[in-house]
Amino acid sequence: MKHRSRTSIVVLPIWIMLGALRVVAGQAPPAQPRPAAAPASATPSTPAPKRPASRKAWVPPRTPWGDPDLQGVWNDATSTPLQRPSTRAGKDVLSDEEANEFQQELAFELTRDRRDGGPEADVNRAYNDHWMDARRLKITADRRTSLIVDPADGRIPPLVPLSPERQHARAERAAANTRFNAGMPYGPEEMSLPVRCIIRTDSPPYLPTIYNNDFQIFQSPGFVVIAPEMIHSARIIPLDGRPHLGNNLRQWLGDTRGRFDGSTLVLETTNFRADDGVVFQGANPASYKITERLTRVGRDTIKYEFTVEDPTTWTRPWTAMIPWTKIDPAEQMYEYACHEDNFDIVHLLSGARMREKNGEGKR
Amino acid sequence: MRNQSRVMIFGVTGAVVAVGLTVATAGQRTSSARLFPPYTAPRLADGHPDLNGLWQAFVTANIDLDDHQAQSGPHPELLGAYGGWPAGQSIVEGGEIPYRESALARKKQNLENRMKVDVSDDKKWHDLGDPEFKCYMPGVPRATYMPFPFQIVQGSSAYILIAYEFASASRIIRMNWKGDAPTDSWMGWSRGRWEGDTLVVDVTGQREETWFDRAGNYHSDALHVVERYTPVSPFHLMYEATIEDPNVFTRPWKISFPLYRRMEKDVQQLEFKCVPWTEELLFGRFRKTP
Numbered sequence: 136m137k138h139r140s141r142t143s144i145v146v147l148p149i150w151i152m153l154g155a156l157r158v159v160a161g162q163a164p165p166a167q168p169r170p171a172a173a174p175a176s177a178t179p180s181t182p183a184p185k186r187p188a189s190r191k192a193w194v195p196p197r198t199p200w201g202d203p204d205l206q207g208v209w210n211d212a213t214s215t216p217l218q219r220p221s222t223r224a225g226k227d228v229l230s231d232e233e234a235n236e237f238q239q240e241l242a243f244e245l246t247r248d249r250r251d252g253g254p255e256a257d258v259n260r261a262y263n264d265h266w267m268d269a270r271r272l273k274i275t276a277d278r279r280t281s282l283i284v285d286p287a288d289g290r291i292p293p294l295v296p297l298s299p300e301r302q303h304a305r306a307e308r309a310a311a312n313t314r315f316n317a318g319m320p321y322g323p324e325e326m327s328l329p330v331r332c333i334i335r336t337d338s339p340p341y342l343p344t345i346y347n348n349d350f351q352i353f354q355s356p357g358f359v360v361i362a363p364e365m366i367h368s369a370r371i372i373p374l375d376g377r378p379h380l381g382n383n384l385r386q387w388l389g390d391t392r393g394r395f396d397g398s399t400l401v402l403e404t405t406n407f408r409a410d411d412g413v414v415f416q417g418a419n420p421a422s423y424k425i426t427e428r429l430t431r432v433g434r435d436t437i438k439y440e441f442t443v444e445d446p447t448t449w450t451r452p453w454t455a456m457i458p459w460t461k462i463d464p465a466e467q468m469y470e471y472a473c474h475e476d477n478f479d480i481v482h483l484l485s486g487a488r489m490r491e492k493n494g495e496g497k498r
Numbered sequence: 499m500r501n502q503s504r505v506m507i508f509g510v511t512g513a514v515v516a517v518g519l520t521v522a523t524a525g526q527r528t529s530s531a532r533l534f535p536p537y538t539a540p541r542l543a544d545g546h547p548d549l550n551g552l553w554q555a556f557v558t559a560n561i562d563l564d565d566h567q568a569q570s571g572p573h574p575e576l577l578g579a580y581g582g583w584p585a586g587q588s589i590v591e592g593g594e595i596p597y598r599e600s601a602l603a604r605k606k607q608n609l610e611n612r613m614k615v616d617v618s619d620d621k622k623w624h625d626l627g628d629p630e631f632k633c634y635m636p637g638v639p640r641a642t643y644m645p646f647p648f649q650i651v652q653g654s655s656a657y658i659l660i661a662y663e664f665a666s667a668s669r670i671i672r673m674n675w676k677g678d679a680p681t682d683s684w685m686g687w688s689r690g691r692w693e694g695d696t697l698v699v700d701v702t703g704q705r706e707e708t709w710f711d712r713a714g715n716y717h718s719d720a721l722h723v724v725e726r727y728t729p730v731s732p733f734h735l736m737y738e739a740t741i742e743d744p745n746v747f748t749r750p751w752k753i754s755f756p757l758y759r760r761m762e763k764d765v766q767q768l769e770f771k772c773v774p775w776t777e778e779l780l781f782g783r784f785r786k787t788p
Contacts, residue, residue, distance in 0.1 A: 199543030199654050206655040322785040323777040333773050351670070354653040355550045362659060367635065367685070368666035368771075369659060371649055377764045386769045468670060470683035474773045475634045475707075478620045484784035485618070491786070 195398045195431045200356045202374075203398040205431055208468055209459040211341060211439065212270035212348035214241040217455060219281035219289030226280055227289060234278040242272040245345075268346045275458055282342075284440075285454040291416070292449045305417055319487045319495070323480055328412045330480065332473035334387050336365040339404055339425050340415060340441040340455065350459070351468050359393055359400060364468050372402060380406050385420070387413060402427040418448040435461040531728060531736040539695055539729035543654060547695045547729050552767060553757040554647040555737070558586030560630070560640065562713035563595065563753065572613060589643070591752040595715060601746045608714025617780050624707040628714070632780065633772035635667040635684035637708030638701045638723050639739040639753065647760055649767050650727075658690060658697070663770050671699055679703025682719065697727040718745035733759045 196204040219227070229237055243249070246267060247260035275282075281289030297305070311325040320326055329335040336344050341363065349364040362369040372393040380390045390406035404427070407413050407420040414423045423445040430438045437459040444452035539547035558566070565588045571581035597605065612628040630636060636644055646663035658671040669685040679687030679702045686704035690697055706719035726738040738754040741747070 204654075206653060206657075323781045324774075331773065331777070333771060351657070351659075353651045353655070353657065353659045355651050358550075358651060360649075360651045360659055360661065362661075362668060362670075366666070367668045368769075369649075369651075369661035369668045371651070371661060371767055373766060380766075384768070387771050388769065467672075467680070469681070470635075470669070470685055472635060472684050474776075475629075475632075475684055476623065478617075478623065480781055481617050481620075481784060484781060488784060488786070 193433055198354055202354060202359075202395060203400065203431060204354070205352045205359070205400060205429060205437065206354050208349055208351045208462050208464065208466065209437055210270055210348050210462050211350065211457050211459045212268050212343045213275050213282075213457065214238060214245055214272050215274045215279055215282055216241070217282045217342060218291060219283070223280040224288070227287070229278045229280060231278075234274060237278075237280065238272075238274045241274065245272060263345070266346045268348055270348065271343060271345060277458075282455040282457055283453060284456050285442075286451070292451045292453050294448060295446070295450055297448075301417075301419070304411065308411060308417065314487075315483075318483070319490060320483055321487075323484065326480065326483070328387075328410075332366070332477050334366070334368075334413070335473070337363040337368045337370070338388050338413070339370075339391075339402075339427055340443065341427075341439065341457070343457070347471060349462065349466075349468055362468070364471055366471050366473055382406070385409065389425075396428075398430060400429040402429070414445075415443060416448075418443070418445040422447045429459075437461075531730050534730040534734065534736075537729065537731050539732075542652065546652075546692050547697075548652065549650045549658075549697060549727060549729065549735065550652050552647050552649050552760040552765060553735060554760055555643040555645075555755055555757055557589050557643055557755045558584050558645075559589045559643040559753070559755070560645060560711055561586060563590055563711050563715055564588045564713065565593075566713070589753045589755050591754065596748045596751055598746060598748055605714045605716060608709065608716055610714075612712060612714060615780055618783075628712055629708055630712065631776075633665055633776045634708070635665055636662075637684055637704050638669070638686050638688070639725060639741070640708065640710055641667055641669075641685070642725075642737060642739070642757070643755065646770060647767055661767065663767050665773075666769065666771055671697075682706075684708060686721075686723070693726075695728060699725040699727070701725065716746065717741070717743045720745045727757075730756070733761065735759075 198204045198206070223229075223237070226233075246264055248264060249260070250257060252260070279289075283289045283291065286292060311320070312327075314320050315326060315330075323331060336342065336347070341350065344365070347363070347365040351362045351364075353360040353362065353369075357373065357375050359372045359374060360369050361372070368388065370388060370391060372391045374393045374395070376394070377392070379392060380386075384390070385406050385408040387408055387410070389404040391402050391404040393400055393402045395401070404425045405423075407423055409420050411417075414420050415425075423443070425444075426442045428438075428440045430440075432438050438456060439459050440454060440456045442452050442454040443449075539549075542548050561583050566583075566586055568585040569583050571577060571583045574581055608628070611626045613631055614626040615632060616626050617623050630640075630644075635641075641648065641660075641662050641664065644662070644664045648660055648662040651659040651661065656673045656675075658673065659668060660671065661668040667685055669688050671688040671690040673690045675689040682703050682705050684705050684707075686701040689700045691700075692698070701723040702721075704717075704719070704721050704723070706717065706721070709716050720743050722742040724740045724742075726736075728736045728738075730736045735757040736754065737757050738752060740750050740752050742750040
């Protein structure tokens with residue numbers, strides 16, 4: 136009785152998390168839908184509806200108190216990368232045939248289902264593959280080559296010149312990552328925030344990852360709440376027009392204010408904590424701002440767009456769009472505990488100490 | 499739906515007027531609930547009472563469900579009065595938790611070990627220490643009387659969310675859900691239904707490792723909790739939980755206390771992400787030494 140069902144809830148493929156989450160978001164992908172069925176469309180946006188849609192505009196349902204109704208469980212998995220790969224430069228939307236090839240390439244990289252690395256690599260790949268969300272292996276139905284829609288090249292804009300302090304902090308972080316990847320982390324704080332179970336993909340922007348790409352949206356009069364499955368923090372968003380928290384009250388997930396612009400839910404988030412890794416790709420939490428727009432464009436689809444701006448990090452704002460697809464209500468959200476059974480953090484640290492004892496990792 | 503028992507009304511002047519002292523549905527109103535004048539909560543479109551809001555308990559049961567005197571808390575030589583814990587009265591109906599004789603030793607052991615941790619062996623990971631001490635999700639009902647607010651989000655879907663400030667824990671209440679908990683979890687599997695104006699939540703599938711308080715009161719994986727949330731004023735919910743666990747207790751027992759609506763202008767739930775504060779405690783011994 137004592138050790139029953141310990142396994143199903145926790146667990147984090149740590150090796151993958153480090154690479155795939157916020158540190159190297161260049162490869163991160165999202166979106167789910169049914170690629171084959173979609174007619175070619177020049178505009179990068181929503182997947183085609185299941186039934187041949189009439190030309191009539193979709194009228195989104197409303198809650199009894201009059202807000203556009205976004206309630207439900209939604210999934211944002213896709214293999215389409217955040218940034219357009221150089222192999223697809225100049226091509227924002229693919230033909231059917233090209234899309235098929237692109238999808239296969241991406242799935243190969245994501246699943247690691249291959250035998251070219253010897254037994255040890257094979258075992259590592261198999262472990263990570265166990266967690267793979269099948270929806271994560273398909274590109275978006277609109278066959279885009281990047282989730283980024285602006286700038287037009289599908290790439291994160293260049294950095295502005297960074298202050299010496301920030302350059303130093305980035306170098307420190309890179310050195311810690313190198314130690315971690317070599318199996319030699321010094322202490323817990325050298326690991327990424329997701330590995331430490333502090334924040335995971337529960338912080339905006341929501342980008343697809345290996346698993347737990349579900350989001351349940353709750354609404355009540357005056358509030359929208361987004362509960363990502365990736366960790367148990369619910370993001371409670373007031374819609375009553377109140378001001379942001381004071382400048383000295385900063386949070387891991389920032390502070391979000393929402394409003395409806397027609398049928399679009401517009402979320403503005405500021406007040407991020409200054410801790411390393413809290414905002415996207417080492418941007419500057421003090422000047423970082425993210426604006427998300429959620430529009431229900433069909434019964435089963437939300438168009439999720441986000442714009443990130445930080446004039447002390449990037450030369451210009453940039454925007455990405457990820458379709459969210461409603462999942463069968465029978466497919467429930469489950470609790471994602473993380474810290475409670477974070478065995479890996481001990482394994483990684485004690486493994487590193489063992490390696491040191493054996494004389495590994497000496498410079 | 500509005501037939502809850504009319505018990506007493508407190509006149510403005512302080513005079514107490516008894517109005518139709520019915521006991522027919524008295525089960526719906528706990529003894530504490532009877533302290534409030536009759537009340538009918540505002541409704542949502544589906545006709546059920548609107549429980550939305552930011553709520554908080556003000557009992558000190560997280561220290562000890564039973565009567566407890568004021569105490570210094572750990573390490574007064576470091577923490578002084580900052581570390582002190584307030585006194586509090588029992589919230590247990592009848593005043594005593596009905597432990598099985600054989601189960602009491604474990605409670606005492608928990609108390610002695612509440613601030614010890616050892617995560618060097620996966621299999622013994624949870625053997626020592628109060629889960630709160632380690633920043634673990636607190637389980638139900640403890641989450642309700644942690645000294646932090648929680649928000650109830652009730653809309654027009656078949657799900658009600660409760661989001662707690664402590665450790666950013668949350669749980670989904672599935673209304674009229676049929677079937678058992680699919681697996682164990684820290685916050686359990688919550689199935690809700692309405693009984694008149696009371697939201698009744700049946701919670702099973704809780705991990706056995708959660709505790710009820712810092713005093714080491716505990717349960718097994720057979721824990722079954724039935725919670726009742728009843729609006730008794732625009733600013734109060736009466737909370738009641740019946741706790742059943744035949745492995746540990748001789749009979750079901752009950753706790754109850756009011757929840758208060760947080761009323762500050764623009765008040766909102768903030769973050770209490772305590773994980774970083776436990777890293778040295780849990781993992782420091784595996785750190786590289788110079």
